[in-house]
Amino acid sequence: xxxxxxxxxxxxxxxxxxxxxxxxxxxxxxxxxxxxxxxxxxxxxxxxxxxxxxxxxxxxxxxxxxxxxxxxxxxxxxxxxxxxxxxxxxxxxxxxxxxxxxxxxxxxxxxxxxxxxxxxxxxxxxxxxxxxxxxxxxxxxxxxxxxxxxxxxxxxxxxxxxxxxxxxxxxxxxxxxxxxxxxxxxxxxxxxxxxxxxxxxxxxxxxxxxxxxxxxxxxxxxxxxxxxxxxxxxxxxxxxxxxxxxxxxxxxxxxxxxxxxxxxxxxxxxxxxxxxxxxxxxxxxxxxxxxxxxxxxxxxxxxxxxxxxxxxxxxxxxxxxxxxxxxxxxxxxxxxxxxxxxxxxxxxxxxxxxxxxxxxxxxxxxxxxxxxxxxxxxxxxxxxxxxxxxxxxxxxxxxxxxxxxxxxxxxxxxx
Numbered sequence: 345x346x347x348x349x350x351x352x353x354x355x356x357x358x359x360x361x362x363x364x365x366x367x368x369x370x371x372x373x374x375x376x377x378x379x380x381x382x383x384x385x386x387x388x389x390x391x392x393x394x395x396x397x398x399x400x401x402x403x404x405x406x407x408x409x410x411x412x413x414x415x416x417x418x419x420x421x422x423x424x425x426x427x428x429x430x431x432x433x434x435x436x437x438x439x440x441x442x443x444x445x446x447x448x449x450x451x452x453x454x455x456x457x458x459x460x461x462x463x464x465x466x467x468x469x470x471x472x473x474x475x476x477x478x479x480x481x482x483x484x485x486x487x488x489x490x491x492x493x494x495x496x497x498x499x500x501x502x503x504x505x506x507x508x509x510x511x512x513x514x515x516x517x518x519x520x521x522x523x524x525x526x527x528x529x530x531x532x533x534x535x536x537x538x539x540x541x542x543x544x545x546x547x548x549x550x551x552x553x554x555x556x557x558x559x560x561x562x563x564x565x566x567x568x569x570x571x572x573x574x575x576x577x578x579x580x581x582x583x584x585x586x587x588x589x590x591x592x593x594x595x596x597x598x599x600x601x602x603x604x605x606x607x608x609x610x611x612x613x614x615x616x617x618x619x620x621x622x623x624x625x626x627x628x629x630x631x632x633x634x635x636x637x638x639x640x641x642x643x644x645x646x647x648x649x650x651x652x653x654x655x656x657x658x659x660x661x662x663x664x665x666x667x668x669x670x671x672x673x674x675x676x677x678x679x680x681x682x683x684x685x686x687x688x689x690x691x692x693x694x695x696x697x698x699x700x701x702x703x704x705x706x707x708x709x710x711x712x713x714x715x716x717x718x719x720x721x722x723x724x725x726x727x728x729x730x731x732x733x734x735x736x737x738x739x740x741x742x743x744x745x746x747x748x749x750x751x752x753x754x755x756x757x758x759x
Contacts (some may be wrong), residue, residue: 358486359398359406360674363584363706364390364479365511366493367451372503374463380501382465384457386509388448392481394708397582401483404447409437411478417455418475418494421445424454426480435482453496468498513587513705517578519570520701522549527571531681539566540602540684550593550698553684555602557694564602567683568699572613572622577677580610580667584706588663588680591702592654596695601652604697605640605683608665612676630672639663640685652693658700666709680704 367389374383393403409426412418416425421442426433433440442449452459456468473496480489492514499506519526525546530553532539541556544566551568571577580586586608594601612628615621639661641653653659663680667673682699 357398357400359396359401359481359483359488360582361479361481361488361490362395362397362582363514363516363708364395364490364492365513365708367495368507368510368512369451369453369494369496370499370506370508370510371457371497372499372506372508375499375501375503375506377502377504379464380467381463382456382467382498383463384453384465384468384496384498386451388446389451389509389511390449391447392443392449393447394583394710396481396488398483404443405483406443407435407437407441407482407484408443408449409434409440409480410442411480412475413478414474414476415455417453417473417496418477419452419454419459420449422450422452422459425477429478429480431487434480434487435484437480437482451494456496456498467500468496470498471500472497513707516586516704516706518701518703520549521546521551521699525551525568527573527576528568529571530566531569532566534565537561537563537565540564544568550700551682552696552698554696555684555686555694559686559694562687564686565683567605567607567681567685569607569681570679570702572624572677572679574613574622574677577613577679578704580673580676580678581706582669582673583709585709586665586667586678587705587707588665589703590661590663590682591658591700592661592682592697593656593658593700594654594695594697595656596693597655599652600693600695601654602684602693602695602697603641603686604653605681605685606661606663607681607683608663608678609680610667610673610676610678612672630670630676640683640687654697664707 367386369384369386371381371383374381392408396403396406398406409423409429410420411429412425418425422445423440423442426437426440453473456473457465475494475496476491477494478489478491480487482488497507519528521528528551530544532544538559538561540553541559542554544553546552553566553568555564578586588606588608590606592604612625612630613622614625616623665678665680667678680702684697686693
């Protein structure tokens with residue numbers, strides 16, 4: 345007889361912090377044209393429970409504290425910094441636990457607006473103050489932390505046109521391509537689709553891709569994509585919307601500019617060795633589905649954005665991507681791309697599209713139910729949506745919404 349004993353480990357994973365933004369504390373929200381109150385408090389700036397994930401511990405029982413490495417000027421929820429940030433004190437910050445007061449974090453510059461005083465406070469000796477804080481969170485066993493910048497801004501009276509309380513997304517990565525491709529690589533190996541004739545290279549502070557007028561095939565496709573190497577690749581965070589801002593140029597204005605597309609993928613990777621290097625791990629079990637978001641200016645049916653973009657003056661595109669929040673989210677990487685994708689029947693569109701700069705940061709995903717609804721779709725609303733054939737098809741509308749077959753595409757017309 346065999347006796348099998350199943351034992352569950354008591355090991356607890358540390359809380360995982362999402363993308364906590366930097367903070368600007370301003371007195372503009374309380375000032376008037378005739379009354380400079382010098383009140384430097386940003387009330388309920390952050391919802392702490394939304395900024396952390398812990399599968400073993402309820403968010404409202406996690407312990408938050410902070411250390412101000414540039415001085416002792418900031419309070420959060422009326423709590424001072426942790427005086428002795430040893431691991432044991434971070435795990436049990438006791439009187440310094442800012443979450444014990446509220447799930448919302450209120451920031452105060454106690455030097456310029458001490459809690460013991462009242463408005464109007466004395467005029468500060470400087471126009472601004474910058475503090476570097478390390479925010480800690482613990483479930484009593486594990487510890488996670490993230491640095492943030494807290495900048496206090498003195499607007500000196502009339503608040504019109506002045507800087508108000510703000511949350512500033514922290515930069516994840518800024519690619520300028522001034523001297524190298526910065527880990528981005530060229531890809532044009534789609535079977536049956538010729539790549540842009542080029543030269544598709546990094547030069548002059550840009551990543552370039554060129555379609556020649558002699559390339560008359562229905563589809564011409566190539567792209568620049570960010571690094572797959574886990575050491576340098578972009579990473580997803582829990583509850584964090586990834587925002588990429590592309591500065592794009594082309595040598596051709598108007599309708600003859602080649603088509604363009606942006607992509608974002610969350611993926612696992614594997615090192616294939618040799619010149620192939622890091623590649624997508626297509627056999628990983630998480631690839632039962634693709635987690636993809638794309639934007640493009642043209643499709644095979646000849647539907648395109650008027651003006652064809654981007655133009656010799658350049659344009660900035662903001663691209664948001666929220667990867668599916670699965671258990672293995674933090675073990676994969678995210679790659680983003682800018683593509684030359686010419687998929688129409690016009691043969692006189694040609695020229696160079698170039699990527700001048702890409703700035704990537706993260707925005708905390710807002711709590712469900714907050715904010716003001718801009719629009720809402722009902723089953724009847726879908727009757728004006730259309731397939732990629734360009735024909736409005738009322739049969740798409742059902743009481744349950746939209747029914748799609750494999751490979752179908754829906755185009756939303758936004759006035």
